[in-house]
Amino acid sequence: MKTIHSASYALLRRHGMTTMFGNPGSNELPFLKDFPEDFQYILGLHEGAVVGMADGYALASGKPAFVNLHAAAGTGNGMGALTNSVYSHSPLVITAGQQVRSMIGVEAMLANVDAPQLPKPLVKWSYEPANAQDVPRALSQAIHIANTEPKAPVYLSIPYDDWEQDSPAGVEHLVDREVQVAGLPDTRQLAVLAQRLDAAKNPVLVLGPDVDATRANHAAVMLADKLRLPVWVAPSASRCPFPTRHPSFRGVLPAAIAGISKTLDGHDLILVVGAPVFRYHQFAPGDYLPAGARLIQITSDPQEAARAPMGDSLIGNIRATLSAVAEAVRQRDIAYPAQREIAPAAADEPNRLHPDSLFEVLDAVAPSDAIYVKESTSTTTAFWQRMNLQNPGSYYFPAAGGLGFGLPAAVGVQLAEPNRRVVALIGDGSANYGITALWTAAQYKIPVVFVILKNGTYGALRWFAGVLEVDNAPGLDVPGLDFCAIAKGYGVKAVNADTREKFEAALRAALDSTEPTVIEVPTVTIQPH
Secondary structure, eight states: BBBHHHHHHHHHHHHTTEEEEEEGGGGGGHHHHHHTTTEEEEEESSHHHHHHHHHHHHHHOSOOOOOOOOEHHHHHHHHHHHHHHHHOOOOOEEEEEEOOHHHHTOOOOOTTGGGGGGGSSSEEEEHHHHHGGGHHHHHHHHHHHHHHSSSEEEEEEEEETTTBBBTTTTHHHHTTTTOOOOOOHHHHHHHHHHHHHHHHHSEEEEEEEEHHHHTTTHHHHHHOOOOOOOEEEEEOOOOOOOOTSSSHHHHHEOOHHHHHHHHTOOOOOOEEEESSOOOOOOOOOOOOOOOOOOOEESOOOOOHHOOOOSSSSEEEEEEHHHHHHHSSSSOOOOOOOOOOOOOOOOOBTTTBOOHHHHHHHHHHHOOOOOOOOEEEEGGHHHHHHOOOHHHHOOOOOOOTOOTHHHHHHHHHHHHHOTSSOOEEEHHHHHHHTTTHHHHHHHHOOOOEEEEEEOOSHHHHHHHHHHHOOTTSSSSSSSOOOOOOOHHTTTTTTEEEEOOHHHHHHHHHHHHSSOOOOEEEEBOOOOOOO
16 A cells, blocks of 8 residues: 555455446546456446436445546536435445646636535535545545445545555554444333333334335334334335335325325324435425324434424434334234225326336336336326335435436446346436436446336426416426437337337346346326325
């Protein structure tokens, strides 16, 4: 470890961060010099896609993902994707090349002026080392901060003349460090929580993405089974924390104050685990809680706990706390809640599938452990009703609603989960934001099945236009897109499937392939709620 360059690569290797996502410029080339053979560089053609791929990789692997962007312009291009990463607690270590130190002050071309300030507030920590010898220590700090609960993106700006400098004395100690979190509530806190659940007459469980992120799904099932709880997924669900065919499963809560209060009416205790309370979207004011209800939140994020407008919060490790609570409560000798009803699938139209039909085919044909990366916002309710998700880590959705997540994230998820098949369900409006990820999938032979639901409009936006009474707003439709032609231009095999039979045949062929495939499916426009 004689140079900053070699010390930094040794540190990345120690943390298993040997897959690197980037789109390099001149400032980054000295870092990429003599690129180690045991590292893999995944090139994206736009920084938004680069961050999206790294985001998917980090979410699926549960480990920090390394991102290399180009100065201020590259950082700016990637910041839209960061809106999702920060709310999904995605551990990204984002580095950006900086102009040589002597040229930053005169604002030479490609100088990142006030670099630590640029990505805020979308990162947990942001820094530019004061000298070259501080780079390895700063990189170590970035890795540990990103991976410490609550996990989140971090940002490090590094002048490109630092890499060839001599590493400081003692740098080898950074490679041996470990940072661990012990986040289990004390005995009294757990006893009080269990007592409140046992004493409740009609409790309900609301689960968020951090339950799935920490692989605490089994503990959630255990708690639901012991108390015979109805289980909802927290609004704007970005992951699936509970089996969707379990008798307790109810669906996803609406993302509105009045809607949540109405849905949970009649429950006297609401236990929210691994989610904010709550991530609202549509402005529908009302009472935060139903009459007579109390709320308890278990979260790993102090900010989520502090900003909550109601209820009591307990900050701790989600998996450890939920497991302890499930063990502590008493078994209830009552029946499960009444099974939720699933309406019959709507009929297809000529040369146009109804999303119900598409999801039924997926559920029947795809492997039971398939992973779905979804960015078709208008079909959210239909998806949750039709799909049987039973394994942890089976569903990913943009946590902040920032478009451009789905296509690149699917590539990253498939890289992190090579033994499971990834199906990306992308709306035609959403697809264009991250379309360049198709090139990466083709070049690296990443066998994602990309299903483009093509209805010619921004379906969710059309629904909102109706809610807000602005039906005459311009820019709601996206006609004239040919995703088969676009995909083939990027080197990806593509097929149009305008009937249920054609879609099933195309899906089976794509799942049998070892390369990526795009299936363009003309679909009926439906409402998201």
